[in-house]
Amino acid sequence: MARYALLIGFFIFMGVFALVLDRMGKGEYNPRDIPTEFIGKPAPQIHVPTLFDADKMLNSDQFRGQLWLLNIWGTWCPECWREHAFLNELKKAGVPIVGLNWRDERSEAIAMLNQLGNPFVEIGFDPDSSVAMDWGVYGAPETFLVDAQGVVIAKHAGGLTPGVWQKKFAAYFERSAGSEQTQ
Amino acid sequence: MKILSSLFCVFLFSFSLTLQAKVESREFANAQMEEDYKTLVAELRCLVCQNQNLADSNAELAVDMRNKVYSMLNEGKSKTEIADFMVARYGDFVLYRPPVKSSTFMLWFGPFIFLLIGALIAISYVRRQQKSAQSVVDTQTQKRAHSLLDDD
Numbered sequence: 001m002a003r004y005a006l007l008i009g010f011f012i013f014m015g016v017f018a019l020v021l022d023r024m025g026k027g028e029y030n031p032r033d034i035p036t037e038f039i040g041k042p043a044p045q046i047h048v049p050t051l052f053d054a055d056k057m058l059n060s061d062q063f064r065g066q067l068w069l070l071n072i073w074g075t076w077c078p079e080c081w082r083e084h085a086f087l088n089e090l091k092k093a094g095v096p097i098v099g100l101n102w103r104d105e106r107s108e109a110i111a112m113l114n115q116l117g118n119p120f121v122e123i124g125f126d127p128d129s130s131v132a133m134d135w136g137v138y139g140a141p142e143t144f145l146v147d148a149q150g151v152v153i154a155k156h157a158g159g160l161t162p163g164v165w166q167k168k169f170a171a172y173f174e175r176s177a178g179s180e181q182t183q
Numbered sequence: 184m185k186i187l188s189s190l191f192c193v194f195l196f197s198f199s200l201t202l203q204a205k206v207e208s209r210e211f212a213n214a215q216m217e218e219d220y221k222t223l224v225a226e227l228r229c230l231v232c233q234n235q236n237l238a239d240s241n242a243e244l245a246v247d248m249r250n251k252v253y254s255m256l257n258e259g260k261s262k263t264e265i266a267d268f269m270v271a272r273y274g275d276f277v278l279y280r281p282p283v284k285s286s287t288f289m290l291w292f293g294p295f296i297f298l299l300i301g302a303l304i305a306i307s308y309v310r311r312q313q314k315s316a317q318s319v320v321d322t323q324t325q326k327r328a329h330s331l332l333d334d335d
Contacts, residue, residue, distance in 0.1 A: 032233060037274045103243055129247035136272040138230030138244060 030158060037136055038152040043070075043144070044134040051101050051109055051123040058124040060098070063146070067172060069097045070144040071120070071160070072132060074104045075112045077140040083159040087119035090165070095173065099123035102132050102140055145169055209253055219262045223252050226279050227269055236279060 023029040038044075046060035071087065073080040087097060099120035101109045106125065126132055135144065138157075145154040145168075154168050211217035221238070227248065229240035237245050237252070248269070255265045266278065275281040283291050 034230065034276045035274060037270075037272060103247075128250070129244060132244070133248065133251060133272060136274070138273065 032139075033157055034136075034138060036152075036155045038144070039155065041152060043146045043150050043152045044131075046070075046098075046100070046124055046131050046134075048124040048126055048131055051099070051106065051125045054106075054125070058098075058122050060150075062122075063096070063098065064150055065148050066096060067148060068121075068146050069095060069169075070100060070135070070146060071097050072100045072102050072135070072137050072140050072142045074102045074140050075108045076104065079159040080141045081112075081116070083141055083161070084116045084119070086160055086162065086165070088117050090160075091119040096121045100126055100131055102126050102137070103129060143169075145172060147172070212257070216256050220253060220256055223256075223262060223265055224249055227252070227266070228277050228279055230273055230277065 020029065024031070043060065046058060048058055050056045050058045069090075075081075090097060097120050099122070101123055104125075104127065109123075109125075124131060129137075135142075141159055143156045143160050144152055147153050153172060156164055156168055158164075209220070211220065224238040225236050227237045229235045229237055229242055229245040229248075231242035231244050232240050235242075235245075237249050252265055255268065260268075269277045275287060281287045281290065
């Protein structure tokens, strides 16, 4: 009897293991995820040169009064290349995405956008992680949703997919579209 | 021969020292600042290689975070101010010794709870073994007693 209990225990353990692996594979669970400190808090201000023009400054205050996404990306990040097509789709759907090019070479970043298209309304250039650190970023890609009052309301670490979008972000945009119609 | 091998060791040591100096060459205004810097990079966690501290990690973000710690110290920020700065951005997770509170309770006391459970299982197992061993002896002695009685 004790031997069977051990075997059953082993299979239960394997089952849990397989379940967790499956959820990790689908991108629903990431054991390296760090709970963000920013949900419900004012978004840190961004004030950095833009990617295309080092003399021009990007100031996050200019996006006040609307829902916007902040997407942290770099040419060195394979998942950023994968999610790019979906970002282009979001742009077509009218979602304002502010890009933050993190720890990158200017020329390489611009070349990537020339190749894949530019889904961003504005792009900040952050070679020394100053903005990334202010936002508690520890990997790329990472996407934040900021509301009209400048409060962070959602975040996703990892590639943005239609599934993730539906689950974490879409509802906010449907709601705001609805309220605009009633006003 | 002995001299040769020790000379070789000295050569190797000097090599490793120059290498280290190349990796981390920072100048500090005073010894206290250097001390604070060393404590901070040892106690702050690298968010990329999560089982390493900032001092040990070569991840690019860790390099930037070390630079940030260094520049904040130069700005005259205290050790707690810098730790608070990182916690505000990365949460308690960034500290290798997070404060004891309800969310970190399992982290601090979980291992001891598991140790206790393990100890209880071990004790009950040993007790059971002892009991069955005793009963074996008992039946054997009983049999012997019986057979002795039968012989008579």
